[in-house]
Amino acid sequence: MNSFTSRLQTLAQRLPDQLTEPDKATLEAIYQQCLSTIDEPEAMFGYVLTKAMRKHVSGEQSNEHIYVQKFEIPQIRLFELLIQQLPLAALTQRCANALLVEGLKKAENPVLMDIGIGTGMQIVNVLHLLAKQPGCQVKQVTVIGIEPFADALQTAEKSLAALQLPFQVMFVPLVAFIEKMILAEIQALLPSHYDTLFINASFALHHIQQVTQRETVFGYIRDLAPKAFILSEPVSDHFESHYATRFQNAVKHYGLVFEVIDSLEITDKEKAALKLFFSREIDDVLGHTEAVRVEKQYAPQQWLDLFKTVGFTLEKPTVSFDIQEKNGVDLRTDLPDRYAVVFKDEEITNVYRATT
Template sequence: MKNLLPILQNIAQHLPDQLTDADKETLENIYQNSLQDLDHPEAMFGFVLAKAMRQHLSGGQSNEHIYLQKFEIPQIRLFELLIQQLPLASLTQTCANALLIQSLTRFENPVLMDIGIGTGMQIVNMLQKLAKQPDSQIKQLTVVGVEPFAEALQTAQHNLTNLLLPFEVNFVSHLALIENMSFAEIERLLPTHYDTLVINASFALHHIQKAADREKVFSYIHKLSPQVFLLSEPVSDHFEPHYGTRFRNAALHYGLVFEVIDTLEITPKEKAALKLFFSREIDDVLGQTESLRVEKQYATSQWLQLFKQTGFVLQKPLQSFETQEIQGVVLKVDLPEHYAVVFKNEEITNVFYTKPFQP
């Protein structure tokens, strides 16, 4: 695969409008040859990249090979693998949840707004740990979940309302993309009385397609005056419009993710299933047309710039966590303005703990 990457990178520099017949033939050969050896890690990654590039050439239409069905596993098992086995996800959640607990525990009637709550499993895990805090003052917690997928929101409702906790939990759900909501609509989701507001967004806001909409959402969050705005995101500039540059960024980021997956003590079929989960993202980053792409991750510097231009101050309230290293993946706490999950000296995910600047 090390020999294939420079070839694919060279082809990517010619996409979408300067591809030669020789480029197309080379791409097709890489795709077909890799397809025959998907049990080999390098071939799998080459196949995933070549597949996305072919999809881009066909105008964003997916032509995934039926052979990949042999790697399918139940969705619930896939999410278990992501959260419980993949250290990139588990260390990010360890960091974020510890910061959420620290932010909520000393209040009696707090509100936690989760943007892109999904099925609510991060919040469930956090609440179960929060319930064990001996110094917790919480009597009633309101969870406000904003989510664009109805099925996920229904699952979150079920997961949160079936918890047995020493405090009351009220769940307020709202089906929407946060960037399509007005400030008044967001504000109306909050209860009349509460003693603090914490806002969490985990792996959701990079789906906002336009930079202006990201700035608008951040300005709305600032206007709500939360005690804390906590953001967890993958690290790679996939907002980049130039295809060749975006390919290089994606190949580095997902190449490291695939390497981490290969270190896990799970079955080969489960490793392949995890890789195919991330291949859906690669299909979007490198396969979709610019107008339809939604996987538009930012690099660290881009998030930092957005925080600062919308009036947020970055802080680092915790310097240690219950787990900070798993199989060579490290949660770094010594960075000046954020936490990061790092593999081979590359940041894979970030966690930002911020407060609105109050002059």
């Protein structure tokens, strides 16, 4: 923990309701100090933490655009960096994709339901990979995309429509929050005839705010009787309501993420842009109140308990992964109940394969 974060941890012990006026002055001083040296990695991390803490104290977002606009890059380049350069995302997606393709290739008319499909980048990669599989039996795949943001879903629809593959792709889009749906609505999305169902959720289900809602959604997924449910999630307990503990968890998790970013062979501007991308998550974890927070990541045991409560069984079939190490980040396949992307012996993301 660097000098900025250790001082901020002391202040976090008194958040949200016990900060004194001198404490607030200290927080402001750290913020200004970080801004003045924002090109330095430690200062950038201190900046995103203090920005979130100031938001929590004031209830308002700081107007810091003038300081960080020099780090702005085109959105498409940002997503390229996340998927192609950041090994945390790349290895996690490669693992999930391999697990999906291993099952999909054996069916003639499979269904792939993606909860939180976003712009469809992962599913496009899955379908390209599926088409390259020796002995692939697929004639038609139905992709069901559930996504709360219409603009993202429209992009996914265009991307899937543009594909040229040796099998047909049918796309069934729905603008919705999965936790606001009922089972019958989800079942109505399925075609009348299909061979097998695979369900994928990548970095989406930790946005469900309440434990009871998570249990309900997992119960619906179980009732759909998928061949496999592939869940990819970051590893950190940000569901924790105690501010100081959540701050400590966030510093550990995002501190490692920032270290990985610093190890990449990209420009300093691109590194800063990636960090500011994750700063939006930190803003939510540390800047918002319990009533509105949506970045509520679980630690592994919390997901494992949820799987068990709902009646899932976790399995790890024999699958070949083409890349298992990048920039000091490893994909561990030896854990009994999950796959883990690991940096400095710490799990950063997990991939689970569950069956009913």
